[in-house]
Amino acid sequence: MVLGPRLARLSAPVDAVVVSSLIDLAHLRQLSGPHARVPFLLYMHENQFFYPRPPGQPLDRSFATAHLAS
Secondary structure, eight states: OOHHHHHHTOOSOOSOEEEETTSOHHHHHHHOGGGGGSOEEEEOSSOTTTSOOOTTOOOOHHHHHHHHHO
16 A cells, blocks of 8 residues: 555644554655645654574665654
């Protein structure tokens, strides 16, 4: 699901947007159109840079990059 274009098509006014850390907030704001001026709140449940991984498992860069961009 692509959230940005769907957010831009909403006809009702939006007071705020709340997202979890699984969403890349920087890109969502860029794609949100007229709703980019409302407050965006980011809830980070776990920090992917320091989340313990099994020995030998590399860092999942997609989530880590999304956290850094957000």
